[in-house]
Amino acid sequence: MLPLLQARISxxxxxxxxxxxxxxxxAINFHSFKLKIDLSNGTTFRLNEQYRDDQLQRYxxxxLDDVNNLIxxxxxxxxxxxxxxxxxxxHVTLQTNIHPSTETDLTAVLGVIHEELSTKEV
Structure with a gap:
C-alpha cells in the first residue's frame, strides 16, 4: 500500500x-488509505481510496472550504x-446536489481544483 500512497502524494x-x-x-491499512491536503487558500482536499489487487475499486x-463545508x-x-x-x-455545494461527473480519476479531479485555485479565490 505504501508505494500506491507515495504515488498519490507525488x-x-x-x-x-x-x-x-x-x-x-x-489512515493507512492493507487495502485503503485516507489523506488530508491543506491548501494555501484555507481549503482542504480529502482523499479516500480503496484497492483490490492494487486496482482502485472505490474512491x-x-x-472543503475553510470551515469544512463542501465545495x-x-x-x-x-x-x-x-x-x-x-x-x-x-456532489456540488451540498451532499444532496448530485450531478454526473466526467472527472472519474484523481488526475482529472486535481485538474479541476487547480483550475479553480488558479483563476479565483474559493
Missing part, C-alpha cells in the same frame, strides 16, 4: 504543488443509479 504535488501547505495521512475525493465531492459509491455517469458522480 501526483497531488505534481498538480497542486504550488497550493499545497501540508499533506497528512489520516471519494472531497474539496465539490467526487465519488463512485453506487447509490445513485439514475445518474448518467453511474457509479461516478459529484
Amino acid at each position: 501526483l497531488i504535488f505534481d498538480i497542486l504543488g504550488e497550493f499545497v501547505v501540508s499533506a497528512t495521512p489520516l 471519494a475525493y472531497y474539496w 465539490i465531492g467526487w465519488d463512485n459509491a453506487p447509490h445513485h443509479p439514475h445518474i448518467s455517469t453511474h457509479p461516478d458522480h459529484k
